[in-house]
Amino acid sequence: MSVKTIEWRADSVRMIDQRLLPAREVIRVCRDYRAVADAIRTMVIRGAPAIGVAAAMGVALGLRGFSGARARTRFEVVARTLKATRPTAVNLAWAVDRMGRVLGENLALDASALYRRLRDEALAIYNEDLAANRALGRHGAALLRDDPLTVLTHCNAGALATAGYGTALGVVRAARESGRQVSVIADETRPFLQGSRLTAWELRKDKIPVTVIADNMAASVLRAGGVSCVIVGTDRTAANGDVANKIGTYPLAVMARRHGVPFYVAAPLSSIDLGCRSGDAIPIEERSGLELTEFAGRQVAPRGVKTFNPAFDVTPAELVTAIITERGVARPPYTESLAALKRGDSTD
Amino acid sequence: MSVKTIEWRADSVRMIDQRLLPAREVIRVCRDYRAVADAIRTMVIRGAPAIGVAAAMGVALGLRGFSGARARTRFEVVARTLKATRPTAVNLAWAVDRMGRVLGENLALDASALYRRLRDEALAIYNEDLAANRALGRHGAALLRDDPLTVLTHCNAGALATAGYGTALGVVRAARESGRQVSVIADETRPFLQGSRLTAWELRKDKIPVTVIADNMAASVLRAGGVSCVIVGTDRTAANGDVANKIGTYPLAVMARRHGVPFYVAAPLSSIDLGCRSGDAIPIEERSGLELTEFAGRQVAPRGVKTFNPAFDVTPAELVTAIITERGVARPPYTESLAALKRGDSTD
Numbered sequence: 193m194s195v196k197t198i199e200w201r202a203d204s205v206r207m208i209d210q211r212l213l214p215a216r217e218v219i220r221v222c223r224d225y226r227a228v229a230d231a232i233r234t235m236v237i238r239g240a241p242a243i244g245v246a247a248a249m250g251v252a253l254g255l256r257g258f259s260g261a262r263a264r265t266r267f268e269v270v271a272r273t274l275k276a277t278r279p280t281a282v283n284l285a286w287a288v289d290r291m292g293r294v295l296g297e298n299l300a301l302d303a304s305a306l307y308r309r310l311r312d313e314a315l316a317i318y319n320e321d322l323a324a325n326r327a328l329g330r331h332g333a334a335l336l337r338d339d340p341l342t343v344l345t346h347c348n349a350g351a352l353a354t355a356g357y358g359t360a361l362g363v364v365r366a367a368r369e370s371g372r373q374v375s376v377i378a379d380e381t382r383p384f385l386q387g388s389r390l391t392a393w394e395l396r397k398d399k400i401p402v403t404v405i406a407d408n409m410a411a412s413v414l415r416a417g418g419v420s421c422v423i424v425g426t427d428r429t430a431a432n433g434d435v436a437n438k439i440g441t442y443p444l445a446v447m448a449r450r451h452g453v454p455f456y457v458a459a460p461l462s463s464i465d466l467g468c469r470s471g472d473a474i475p476i477e478e479r480s481g482l483e484l485t486e487f488a489g490r491q492v493a494p495r496g497v498k499t500f501n502p503a504f505d506v507t508p509a510e511l512v513t514a515i516i517t518e519r520g521v522a523r524p525p526y527t528e529s530l531a532a533l534k535r536g537d538s539t540d
Numbered sequence: 541m542s543v544k545t546i547e548w549r550a551d552s553v554r555m556i557d558q559r560l561l562p563a564r565e566v567i568r569v570c571r572d573y574r575a576v577a578d579a580i581r582t583m584v585i586r587g588a589p590a591i592g593v594a595a596a597m598g599v600a601l602g603l604r605g606f607s608g609a610r611a612r613t614r615f616e617v618v619a620r621t622l623k624a625t626r627p628t629a630v631n632l633a634w635a636v637d638r639m640g641r642v643l644g645e646n647l648a649l650d651a652s653a654l655y656r657r658l659r660d661e662a663l664a665i666y667n668e669d670l671a672a673n674r675a676l677g678r679h680g681a682a683l684l685r686d687d688p689l690t691v692l693t694h695c696n697a698g699a700l701a702t703a704g705y706g707t708a709l710g711v712v713r714a715a716r717e718s719g720r721q722v723s724v725i726a727d728e729t730r731p732f733l734q735g736s737r738l739t740a741w742e743l744r745k746d747k748i749p750v751t752v753i754a755d756n757m758a759a760s761v762l763r764a765g766g767v768s769c770v771i772v773g774t775d776r777t778a779a780n781g782d783v784a785n786k787i788g789t790y791p792l793a794v795m796a797r798r799h800g801v802p803f804y805v806a807a808p809l810s811s812i813d814l815g816c817r818s819g820d821a822i823p824i825e826e827r828s829g830l831e832l833t834e835f836a837g838r839q840v841a842p843r844g845v846k847t848f849n850p851a852f853d854v855t856p857a858e859l860v861t862a863i864i865t866e867r868g869v870a871r872p873p874y875t876e877s878l879a880a881l882k883r884g885d886s887t888d
């Protein structure tokens with residue numbers, strides 16, 4: 193993998209600062225859990241699986257030097273801080289809770305052994321994410337038969353959004369590895385520009401042809417024909433198949449349906465939340481209006497203007513052609529198919 | 541009017557440089573037709589009616605000092621240059637052709653009298669546009685009954701897009717003048733940000749409440765409810781009611797329909813092109829990819845990345861609830877209602 197999104201090294205978490213890409217490749221080193229929380233909140237690192245991995249590593253850093261009852265109290269503080277950074281992606285809470293369970297099972301260990309155990313669990317989450325992406329990619333590549341294959345995507349569900357390889361872009365990579373001619377059309381994805389800054393950057397590193405468009409151009413591209421399918425990631429998918437993902441995903445799904453283009457969601461099982469019955473139950477983060485009114489320190493809206501900046505929207509299950517996971521492909525009705533995949537039934 | 545979009549003064553055309561708003565209010569002075577053409581091409585001035593006025597003034601400047609057969613030859617050059625600046629908005633060609641007809645009728649005049657005549661015609665186009673906007677605004681305000689009235693708009697169809705007052709925002713202004721409580725939700729409108737930079741700026745000058753969102757957030761806003769209607773301008777509307785307007789208008793119309801929100805087009809008669817049978821016949825300008833890959837001189841996509849940057853899209857007539865003109869409101873079927881309005885039948 194040419195992109196190192198996040199890495200554990202010498203009691204620290206190293207992340208590429210995604211706010212500075214593609215102009216500069218700067219590594220940010222986090223030596224305590226507060227630095228990790230800050231990096232997630234300010235989007236040094238983003239993408240549901242990646243912030244899950246980061247949070248797990250943050251828990252390990254946060255528990256360093258603690259054991260027994262003090263470790264339990266400390267975990268409450270660390271977990272609350274990390275979970276509060278971003279509410280929509282379920283992977284974050286999922287990873288923190290998993291670390292909490294491991295902590296609970298190992299309270300008898302001394303501080304140094306407990307720290308090593310937690311570090312190993314965080315690394316396991318990292319490695320499992322990588323493996324899940326590769327498996328998800330293979331399932332997706334088997335699903336998409338077109339050759340040449342032209343994929344339209346929104347935001348960045350790539351190596352930079354995960355431990356590596358990517359979910360939606362993992363499908364793209366797997367299709368390419370299977371020998372097909374693959375190209376990507378990337379929505380720039382306002383306001384953070386994950387598409388033009390991150391998706392375009394990592395695809396070019398892998399020499400996969402990519403064309404950048406503004407989000408509002410996707411409808412014209414879909415109408416013109418030639419797009420094989422839309423593939424996006426997800427921050428949280430509800431039990432009924434409603435998909436929370438980066439703002440702009442919902443209208444993209446509507447336009448795909450209107451123009452007869454399949455709309456796929458690449459969803460690692462860690463992003464599927466059977467505890468949410470439908471999309472209505474998914475909390476939607478609202479971020480600072482400065483993301484809309486300023487750009488690189490330059491004012492692009494009148495000072496003091498009111499803004500509304502929801503970071504995600506919910507695509508209703510009825511618009512989703514299929515949901516691709518590392519354990520196979522879920523088809524409607526999702527209430528059954530997603531539950532079966534979460535239980536571990538293979539669809540292969 | 542607190543905003544002076546364009547002004548004829550002392551043998552020059554003065555325009556506010558819309559590329560620099562809202563940060564700086566700089567007046568650009570054009571003393572010859574080439575400077576006017578350059579200003580239109582580089583979007584110092586934009587908006588279909590405004591570039592029509594600018595082109596008419598450009599013709600007057602271009603013909604200064606010419607008469608007789610030399611004036612006719614000169615006009616060919618000036619007209620070709622001005623028409624080549626931007627292909628989609630029909631007002632530009634319409635205004636240039638109208639200046640050409642006046643020229644043809646006045647070839648017997650000496651150079652100085654011919655110049656005065658052309659200048660007066662350009663000023664007439666300017667004044668007619670202002671009057672048309674006010675009349676269109678009144679028709680629109682009568683159509684929209686909600687109070688409070690919440691209007692979602694895309695791009696800038698305001699004072700800055702016209703001689704003044706605006707088309708879509710003219711309706712907003714007229715509704716406010718009629719005593720209603722009016723507020724606007726403005727799509728920022730990538731890539732040029734006409735919404736956050738221009739619409740928000742001119743509405744705040746008039747103390748009309750405005751909320752800026754990214755284009756891809758409009759779907760969530762429409763789904764949430766509370767939007768009375770969508771109103772947009774148009775660069776060219778075909779005989780059948782297909783509407784070419786700023787890129788992103790088409791998906792906005794689809795989302796408005798999906799959520800039961802009326803979708804109105806504010807179209808001065810000069811923007812209705814009965815010579816175009818349908819939207820398929822409207823040329824869609826593609827602009828430089830730098831609008832997507834750079835922002836305020838900062839790189840926001842990898843160097844050399846491929847882009848696609850269509851400046852407009854076409855909204856099919858079936859998605860348009862009504863078309864508001866200065867002579868009344870057209871309803872489907874548009875082939876009949878638009879032709880009647882163009883003939884001069886009033887719908888009042």
